[in-house]
Amino acid sequence: MSAAEKVLFVDRDGTLIVEPPDAQIDSFAKLRLLPGVIAALRRLVAAGYVLVMVSNQDGLGSASFPESDFAGPHALLLDILAGEGIVFREVLIDRSFAHEQRPTRKPGVGLVRHWLVDGALDRSHSVVVGDRDSDLELAANMGLRGLRIGADLDWAGIAALLLDAPRRAEVERATRETRIVVRVDLDAGPGARIASGIGFFDHMLEQLAVHGGFALELDCTGDLAVDEHHSVEDCALALGAALRRALGERRGIARYGFDPAELPLRASGAIGFSAPMDEARADVALDLSGRAHCRFSGSFPREAVGALPCELVAHFFASLADALGATLHLHVAGSNAHHMVEACFKAVGRALRQAMRRDGAAIPSSKGMLVAEHAA
Known part of the structure; x- marks a missing residue:
């Protein structure tokens, strides 16, 4: 049909x-x-x-x-x-x-x-x-x-x-472990109000929105008495779903998130958009293809930054890519875990800003659609 x-x-x-x-x-x-x-x-x-x-x-x-x-x-x-x-x-x-x-x-x-x-x-x-x-x-x-x-x-x-209507979405996600409400506006300009219950994670989500160029409101009530895993994972899934809904059929978007000016960095190991923070650097390549895939590489020198376990950073981006329908390659290196995690969120934000920007009227796909089942 x-x-x-x-x-x-x-x-x-x-x-x-x-x-x-x-x-x-x-x-x-x-x-x-x-x-x-x-x-x-x-x-x-x-x-x-x-x-x-x-x-x-x-x-x-x-x-x-x-x-x-x-x-x-x-x-x-x-x-x-x-x-x-x-x-x-x-x-x-x-x-x-x-x-x-x-x-x-x-x-x-x-x-x-x-x-x-x-x-x-x-x-x-x-x-x-x-x-x-x-x-x-x-x-x-x-x-x-x-x-x-x-x-x-x-x-x-x-x-x-x-x-030219603003691209907005609201998603509510409720499970036995968490209850989350996310609102995004891709055309309102950057701004964030975050309450996840994890202070450093709030700061990282704010960086993602500010550098992504979109407005974000997120409220999460989670089972932090157990641990942080469910809250971080479900926030990623809810945020990815909201971004996906706001993008709609993805008509007119640039689709790819990497800055051509950064391409020479590939010779030194970068794979797209690069965000340095002091001694740390995160390199990102993003495709809002409709296909979910995340490849993360890098290791952190300590187990947690504030109340955010470093092992959940890769899991956050994998869950975000899955719910958003994005191909995300992310590599991070450095010696300060705080700087490394923050560079990841800033770099992905910048890649999102580029990929989500309106770039015309056509769907950027040879198949004429960008959805999980039929991406080009």
């Missing part, structure tokens, strides 16, 4: 093109595109939206609106848009008059009924765009979001609303 698709159901007159006073675009002289429509639709197509035109054309084909008067301007409209890479999967036109009350006339769903079968639509992202109440009613009848072109919303605003 094919995957559900993100569809933009678009009205024609008054939405794609300016509607004249007589409500009929029956000559080439009347054909005028709405401002910003080409730029906005190009962004939306690049972001993976399928376009479907749905239009009421009162009495098309009758004596009052001959087919020949409609066909030329309509074909020119489609040609202009196609020349800009904007192609409609379907053009659905109802020719009836309002008094006929046919089910194919908006806001009826007769023309789009085949899109309403289970699995056809990505309902969380599909949208109806129009300029009339009937377009918003069609959206409601389809169970979709409706956006109305008008004084308060133009095409640039629609593209921004659909594509």
Whole structure:
């Protein structure tokens, strides 16, 4: 079965093109595109939206609106848009008059009924765009979001609303050992409020968020009377799940986290992004591929830093990579355990910042998706 698709159901007159006073675009002289429509639709197509035109054309084909008067301007409209890479999967036109009350006339769903079968639509992202109440009613009848072109919303605003929304997520994780609430906002800028019950671990999570360039709130109540293992592991799993949810389908991200400026460091043992801290250095390469894998190398000169056992550092990053769906290579060396652990969190944060940044509109994969089962 094919995957559900993100569809933009678009009205024609008054939405794609300016509607004249007589409500009929029956000559080439009347054909005028709405401002910003080409730029906005190009962004939306690049972001993976399928376009479907749905239009009421009162009495098309009758004596009052001959087919020949409609066909030329309509074909020119489609040609202009196609020349800009904007192609409609379907053009659905109802020719009836309002008094006929046919089910194919908006806001009826007769023309789009085949899109309403289970699995056809990505309902969380599909949208109806129009300029009339009937377009918003069609959206409601389809169970979709409706956006109305008008004084308060133009095409640039629609593209921004659909594509530039902040990437946020909240995850709650409750087990017999821990209860955790994590909130992330990838576009709010760096900031952190952490309460894990492990002081040095709080400081490290703060470093991860600050250097990762995202806002993080994390509250954990864990069985610290037993030991720190469950709290550290479950915080990593909850944080990874929140980042994964905020990234969504990962469209437009840079995907890889390593600084090209750091590549010469490979000659001296670095494998990507390098974060030095005094005598210590952590080297990181990250791929938000959808595939979970972590390779950690390095040994710490003491068992714990504060209340954080050093053996849990590698376990934290393995759990984070697993829940996030990331390939993470991390190597650390040094003689001061505090510096070594902190360098790890800072370096991974910097790699995350680079990998999660918006870098366009396409999914950075030859397979067209970045999920665990189908990563490129």
